[in-house]
Amino acid sequence: MTLRSALDDYKRTRNDARVFPGERRTTTGTFSGLDERLVYVDRDGWHRDHTYPVSGLSGVNRSRFGIELLDGTSWLGDLETVEQGYVGDTALVRTVHDAGDYTVTQHDLTLGAVHLTRFELKGELPTDPTLQAFFDLTPEHQETRLGKLEHEDTLEVHHHRQANLVTATTEVDEIYGQLPEQFDELLTDTETVSFPREKTGVQKYEDALLNGTVVIEVPFEVDRSGAESVATTTVASLLADLDDTGRKEAVAEVTDTASEHDTVATLRDAAEAQVPVAVPEDTPRRELAVDDLRVLSLLAAETGAHIAGPDPDPFYAYTGGYGYTWFRDDSEIARYLLETDERLDTGLEEWFADSAAFYMDTQLDDGSWPHRVWAHDGTIAPGWAHARLESGDDIDYQADQTGSVASFLSAYLRLGTPSDPDAIESTLELALDGLDSTLEADGLPIECQNAWENMTGRFVHTAATFLQGYAAIARAPVEESIRERALEGAKTVYEGLDELWVEDEEIFALRIDPDGDLDPRLDTGSLALAEAHREYAAVASISDRRINQLAAHFEHTLEGLWRETDAIAGLYRFEGDEWRRRIQDDEKIWTVSTAWGANACTQLASLLADRGDARAETFYTEARRLFEEIDADGSLVMDNGYLPEQLFDDGTPDCATPLGWPHAIRLATVAQLATADQLDQ
Template identity: 45%
Template sequence: MQLRDALDDYKRHRDDRTRFPGERRTRTGRFSGYDGRLIHVDEDGSIRDFSYPVFGLTGIARSRFGVRPVDSSVEELESQTAWFDTQSNRQRYHEDTALVVTDHETEYGTVTQYDLTLENIHVTHFDTNGADASLALVAVIGFAPDGRNTRIGQLHHDDAIEVYHASETDYLASATGFERVRGSAFGGFAELLDETPTEYPRAEPEKSYDEDLLSGDSLCVIPTSEGKATVTTLLTTRATKSRKAALDTVRTATAYDGGALEHAAKKQTERSVSSDLPHADAIATDLRVLSLLTGRSGLRIAGPEFDPYYAHSGGYGYSWFRDDAEISRFLFDADRQFDLGLGDWHTRSGAAYAETQLDDGSWPHRVWSFDTTLAPGWANSRIEGIGNEYQADQTASVTAFIGQCTDRGDVLERALDGLDDALADDGRPVTCQNAWEDMSGRFGHTAAVFLEAYAASAASNTADLTERATERADTVYEAIDDLWVDERGIYALREYGDGHEKRGTLDERCDSATLALANAHRAYARIGDIDADRLDRLVSHVEQVIDELWHDGSAVSGLVRYEGDRWRQREQPHEKIWTVSTAWGAHAAASLAAVLTDHGDERADRLAETARELLALILPSGPLSLDTGYLPEQVFDDGTPDSATPLGWPHALRTATIALMDEYDLLEEQPVTADG
């Protein structure tokens, strides 16, 4: 997203009740891309690269497609073009692949669009045979090589265009060549500052030929052959591919038609999910989403980068070790239950964690998923050597995964060193940042993940580490009761930490992150005994937190993040519902039901029912899931999705919850539907 796009969006949506102006949203449309570019295909057929965080190249910043009769004159281009974003559209995935199929009902008839990303190539094929007239394709595509929107040049050929800056070069090719092509330069400062949004493409510019070619945007009229046309784009760098080789590659890819794309998509799909599995549609969607969000290194970004200018957030297109390791652990659990064939994913994750571990055994705030280098962040005090701006739960989450499913004893030993260094004498983690990255203190969630990390390490039977990890797990287990709030029957959000005027007192609010205590105790039960008092407190905590954070909006229901959360509310007076919090509630209830079942405790049935009710809200048929099956991070009361879409964390939680409930036969009853 370029600044001009952000400003244009700001002009369009600055007074909107549920849109944050200046963002590029993915609340509609679908993504395509495995182990390469990440392309968003909106419902109107427009395509954009969200590739930089996973691939390291920028690519397409904006686009628009339409059709016009073949006998239209140049002067009639605007008046005769039926732009797809002004038409009725229907979109779907082709079976269980990442091939996106969009049907456009235009004034001339039906046009079908196929989109598939193949590593660094994206293919867009159009079939106009459903139309009543002979049509030509009109395409406007704007590239941003090296993330630039200025100092860009174009080279035009009969059937291809090169757009370049310094390192990155982006290529566009047409199977049927170009009937007409011109660059499309943007206006000057006055246009950027004008309160009126800019139309795209701009009207025929009154600019010289050379100015027109010093931009990243091209307007192309593309003839069809037997009613079909294929457009391909390629992202590369001068260092990795010569111009001749790149042109040959992008031209060769134009041979794909609809049938060839369906075949390529099936071949590309890593694995299929058996229809015999419970909620197979949800699991298939979750695996597709997590594949889409995986970068070259094997690490996953939190979600598509919708806010690159940090206008309303701190960015999402990075790999957090908390999110990624939690996803890895959830996938490992699901794979163990359902035999999903994810062994290569687990191996790749373990290798990436080993590569990124710091000398002190901890992990940094966030890294780029395309090469694991340090990414912009604000919680790197372990690297800086001063302060407590460090998210200790991230290191604990990675440690839990390594202890659970790898044989990397060297990495695990250093990770335990890092955890021990962040453990205070009273048995709980020291002052640090929380999972939501908006507070400092000594958090219930951080203590929960430490307990799980030590328990998983102890259960790994790694030589010379079992006794040490068991001792630490016992210590944290005992210390967790320091956070108990008897009046509310919950474990506190945090104890106020160093530097806070309330240091040493408890923040007694409910926090959905503390629901992690349920699964942490399930892990601890493998190496230690959970006493009756602790079980009573866990039951009270999970039920009270879910009850207190439950919110009925006008169109949706679910759990809010924590009491008093005011982030990204826009005009809404109440905290927003979060899919990850709702999914966490379902997983926590299922985890505690599993623990209670193992103890022969009849309260397991009550928790299982709660798990089913919450799970129903995030299943593909539930109100918090979009028509695509995607789970957005947040939802307004009126049902409008917001923030990163799809967000990887709740997708992994959804599959892990299904697997856990299947393991303990908690899915016997039909889930509660959205309206009943």
């Protein structure tokens, strides 16, 4: 998204009660792109790149497609969209628009750095149609200082090292430039500009040649031999790094890819070959496994790292951005997938190897991991919690991330087949240094930022990740001295958790605040205590008192944070959460909190069942209740299977969509419930 398009969206949506104006929302469409590129396809037929975080390349900022016949141009966004979804298990997106006398069936597929859009018109066509294709192309995120080149039927828009190319399988009739929004148009309070503009000429010949806005007119190939006329064409775009690919090679790549995939059959064959994991037919809740693994593949870079989600807010107007790798989210995704693979044999070993390599490459010298990095190369990304890269105290540091990475690497060393276990052991030994240096004498982590990134203090969630990280290392097949050191750390944190217990309310406090007082609000982050104690139970004993504390805490937390409206139900993050409410008075329901609740209940139930505690069935029931809201037809799940980050009370999805973290939690929860014979049929 450029500043021009952000301001245009702001004018169009600033009075909407449940929209944050100026964002590039992904809550109504579907993504394609399992390789080098991530492309959003809206139900209105246009598409847009969200590629930069996963490859370092940028492309389509805006697009629009229309069908020109004798009576004018019908833009797809003005037609009724009757269907959009994936074809089978693939990332091939099929969208159907109803134009009255004919239908438009659109297939979108991203292969490598090429995005293909195939259009098929079927019905009464009084004359041969022409496709009007508008593109706003932004190589290197530039909206100015661009150049246009035409290579026969292929357009190139270039900046310095990067170029965007567009072509079609049928002969291109005309390519003409468009003026982007001008200063006087941008500065009006309400007036917006619709593209493409009328063909009225330009003031100077270079105006339409030095930017990325362009219209391509493409004739359809028409077959009138049947009862209904059929017209087809395929448009393709390529993101090319000219340092790696020559201009001629780039032109050949985009034209060849388009011509080789000019039918639905060839698109489907390519899409099926692209699917990263073949999910066995007998997999419990197979449709969820397909959805979850597809989303996690969409959000993954070639390094194996995942961005949190497609970034809706590139100008940080309302958030701090989403198109980065957080080590908390990413390592928990890896750990949940590892547990799923152990139980359901999903064949994800290569994913785990990539994740482990990424974590080893990005570990800091003090044993910790940074706030967030770019997924495509692991370099430090903009953030607000990089204190351990700076001089001074550690308050602006998210210590839970180091605990989470240590938990995954330990589990991978124990359950997986790493190619270099010694390297992982060295990483874990250094991670112990990072944990030890941020653990206070009372057994709780230092004052730092929380997982929700909106407070500082000494958090119960951070303590849970430390308990799990230490215990996981103590279980790992590493040198005895490392295990002993880790076990000592785990016991210290286990005892330290008593500092957070609020006796009269029977809960663990959210934190000790910066003034040293207990903050007794309920927080879904505290649900991490269940998995942490389950890990701890493998290396040390848990007292009956602690078990009773956990059961009571969960009962109060699940009851207190549960919300139900006419449209949706689930858990909100924590008491008093004011983030992104817009006009809504109450806290918004989050998919990650609801998924976390379902998973944590299975963990606690399993811990109780291992002790012969009859309360296990109560928490399995709670797990099924929460899981129901994220199941295939759950109230928090979109029609395409996506879990958005959060929802308004009327069911309107909001913010990063899809969010990777809850998809991994959901998959692991299915595996846990199925293994315990607790999954409803």
